[in-house]
Amino acid sequence: MIEFSSVTKRFPDGTVAVDALDLTLATGELTVLVGPSGCGKTTSLRMINRLDEASAGTIAIDGVDIRQHPVTELRRGIGYVMQHSGLFPHRTIGDNIATVPRLLGWDKKRVAARVDELIETVGLERDMAKRYPHQLSGGQQQRVGVARALAADPPIMLMDEPFAAVDPIVRKRLQDEFLALQARLGKTIVFVTHDIDEAIRLGDRIAVFGEGGRLAQFATPNELLAAPKSDFVVDFLGAEPQLKRLSLLPVxxxxxxxxxxxxxxxxxxxxxxxxxxxxxxxxxxxxxxxxxxxxxxxxxxxxxxxxxxxxxxxxxxxxxxxxxxxxxxxxxxxxxxxxxxxxxxxxxxxxxxxxxxxxx
Ligand SMILES: Nc1ncnc2c1ncn2[C@@H]1O[C@H](COP(=O)(O)OP(=O)(O)OP(=O)(O)O)[C@@H](O)[C@H]1O
Ligand SMILES: [Mg+2]
CATH class of the missing domain: 3.10.580.10 (CBS-domain)
Structure with a gap:
């Protein structure tokens, strides 16, 4: 599990992006972070792989403080899908996906086989491997971002609004594919989105962040919809919470x-x-x-x-x-x-x- 204990992130200009966050994310579950823009979602993700360092408090993975090991070792076990895909523009799609396996010193054959496999996994065409990021649509680039993060099969995945750049129909399809993939892979996933419906569909648990990087509520989608803790959460959940609950329950x-x-x-x-x-x-x-x-x-x-x-x-x-x-x-x-x-x-x-x- 990933455990935040009283974690605060204060940037040098004084901005408090995350404020005394206590949050435990269970192994093998998909935890969604939602909340309005600027409430500290990306910062919380980036503290897990130490792209940002917490100013106070500790983050532990399976009980071990993430500062105990070298950062390269930590990141080897964590796939990161950046907000806005974050692909290397001058590298082909294939080379982008191969980034981590090459860093890990995999041989050429194994890397090539993995790239082929992942392109298929995220539903792209194999011959796209030769193209450059600007030759793909925004939604396709986001899929490459997901493939790149999966490449070395890390147990933890941090995903920052991975489906934000696609229309609602493609997004629904990507979500379905992603749920099927997660059912197979069972990774520990921290998934950021603005979209409450996406959070409800995908999340095992949802952390709702409020202004100033404070946690407003942490609960399963059904609990959240059945018993929102504050007016802020009610507003964030939007219209027709009972209909949303019905959409979570099987016949x-x-x-x-x-x-x-x-x-x-x-x-x-x-x-x-x-x-x-x-x-x-x-x-x-x-x-x-x-x-x-x-x-x-x-x-x-x-x-x-x-x-x-x-x-x-x-x-x-x-x-x-x-x-x-x-x-x-x-x-x-x-x-x-x-x-x-x-x-x-x-x-x-x-x-x-x-x-x-x-x-x-
Ligand atoms: N390097 C930085 N220096 C100063 N302030 C920063 C820095 N990075 C982020 N912030 C501030 O920290 C707060 C949280 O930012 P963060 O990117 O975590 O928000 P977010 O919840 O991911 O927002 P969005 O939904 O728009 O992506 C914001 O007020 C942002 O302006
Ligand atoms: Mg963000």
Whole structure:
């Protein structure tokens, strides 16, 4: 873990960038630092790899003060993605990515193989290795920055607004790729962003910094949204915190309600009984594989059991979020959403009460 104990950074002109910071970042977790511009996020990162030295307090990694070892040794274990990518402009993309492996004295073959592998990992084309940074878009440069930081497979990654230069759609894709990568690599990551939605999506924990480099709150995304500690944090979290919480919870987190199910060809009495048990005036029809065929009002079905069912589209997969479930709920004519498995088989009904209970 990375442990800040009463860390203060005062620059020579008197600016206090970080003020008495106590923060413990767990190994293998992704901790996000968020907060308004100038609140000390970059400075906090730069103190971890000693590009800035703390003026007071200590930073320890796995219990060892970072000043105990030579700075080169410290940095070998830390990948750093700089704000605005920070690539060497006169070196090719390949040479940029190869920087640390070469410093470590890897042989040529191993370096070349690693460069190829990383270009692929961050979703760029292999022939881009020969280009120079100015021949790439801002978002592509940021990916190269990520590849360069990953090159020697360091256990710790410091990432300063790595996806800031890309549009929201590409950013969402990069975030997805990054989450998948992190699930595989399990690195200790300190990730800076301005974007609270990005923080909520990516972070295992979020440290919200306030003006003057003070920590306003440190919590999991769900805790932060459920119980913000101050008006400052509330403002920073922005509109619709409950919707944001729903987007963090999987459909599987919500309890299902009694479902009035009938099979094709059920009798009117069977339909009435299923509806009575679930306290509804409608039934869902499923086939032999429990796939939803549609729904009937019980009264209509009783009058004509041969009628075709109404279509039912309010369906979510087990891997969807409760926010998707809410989206399906508002267009559902029955006020319920059906959860289905990967093969489309019925797995339970959710109502507004299910979402309410999941949040409370
Ligand atoms: N070398 C320096 N000398 C004096 N003040 C500095 C120096 N570097 C940073 N600062 C000041 O320290 C404060 C924190 O800066 P820092 O770069 O850590 O902010 P940040 O949270 O990363 O902001 P942003 O979101 O804009 O990147 C700011 O007020 C900044 O002006
Ligand atoms: Mg910054």
């Amino acid at each position: 599987s987190a919500a309890a299902t309600i009694e479902a009035p199910l009938i099979a094709t060809g059920a009798t009117a009495a069977e339909a009435t009984s299923a509806a009575d048990t679930a306290a509804t005036d409608w039934v869902l029809v499923v086939d032999g594989e429990r796939r939803i065929l549609g729904w009937h009002r019980v009264a209509d079905y009783a009058a004509d059991t041969a009628r075709a069912p109404e279509s039912f589209d309010a369906v979510v997969g087990a891997g969807d979020t409760l926010r998707a479930a809410l989206g399906a709920l508002v267009i559902s004519p029955l006020g319920v959403v059906a959860r289905v498995d990967a093969d489309g088989r019925f797995g339970g009904l959710l109502a507004q009460s299910s979402l309410h209970r999941a949040l409370s």
